[in-house]
Amino acid sequence: MIDVTNVKQSFGKKTILQHVTFSIEKGEIVGLLGPSGSGKTTLIKALIGMLKPTEGDIYVLGVKQPSLKPMKHIGYMAQADALYQELTAKANLAYFGRLYGLRGKRLRERIQECLSFVDLDKETKKSVQHYSGGMKRRLSLAISLIHQPKLIFLDEPTVGIDPALKRVFWDEFHRLRNQGMGFLISTHIMDEAEHCDRILLVSNGRLIDAGSPEKLKQMYGSIEEAFLKAGEE
Structure with a gap:
């Protein structure tokens, strides 16, 4: 679903991503x-076609990025909520659903x-302007899923989100995964990382390690230690 080869992303003289290679x-x-500032959001933006890589190649659903062709099969939940504040949740979903x-x-x-x-x-x-921050995040997730995408990016x-609803979300993610949907999820939350099939450990724009949660725990002692190692790098 995703094939990234030797991607570098620079803005002027500042390099954000360096020699990133992986597949999903x-x-x-x-x-x-x-850690914050390690390049996670920049990588996601390059994957969905918002940025053109300075070097290297990105293929998403068989299409070289940047391209609009795979967008109808992609869901994206950004770090900042992009909602129409004066509309209701239902009206927001109707608008984005029609776009798809x-x-x-x-x-x-x-x-x-x-x-x-x-x-x-x-x-x-x-x-939506009267929603709490957590409610807005929940609506953003609903919008990313409205068209039943093949591949979804969640930043x-x-x-x-409260713990009980978070568990509901992850149960649904696993159900959709079992139906063939692909996920790339950016997170700082250690226990959430353990719900993933595989973790990409990113530091200073480089992919420094990758593997299942079990593999990383064997190597570093815990997911938290792997995260701290990334910060040291």
């Missing part, structure tokens, strides 16, 4: 773990399914 298969949840080609009964069904999943189905008459998706 169908039906795999991959965690992107690293959903119409009529199917659109109405997906709106209700997504609102129920993120536990906002009782908050449909309130405009710090559970910040501000």
Whole structure:
């Protein structure tokens, strides 16, 4: 689903990503773990086609990036919520659903399914400007899933989400993974990283290690120690 080869991303004289190479298969949840400023968000933006790599190649769903061709099959939840504040949650979902080609009964069904999943189905008459930060994150996740993408990029998706709902989210991620959806999830939360099938450990724009949570725990003693090692690098 994703094939990244020797990618470098620079802005002027500042290099953000250096020699990054990895791949993600169908039906795999991959965690992107690293300190703030390590290049995680820049990498995600390059993967979805918002940035053109300075060097190297990125293929997403078989299409070389940047390109709009794979976008209808991609879901993206950014670190900052991109919502229409004056609209309700239902109106936001309807707008984005139509952008992805959903119409009529199917659109109405997906709106209700997504609102129920993120536990906002009782908050449909309130405009988003009156939502808490956690509610906005939940709506952003619903929007990223509205069109049932093949591949989804989540940048710090559970910040501000209570533990019980966070567990519901991860149960759904695993269910969708088992149906073949691919995930790349950026996170700072150690216990969340353990829910991933594989972790990419990023530091100073470099991929310094990769493997299953079990492998990294064997190498470093714990996921937290692996994270601290990335910070030292």
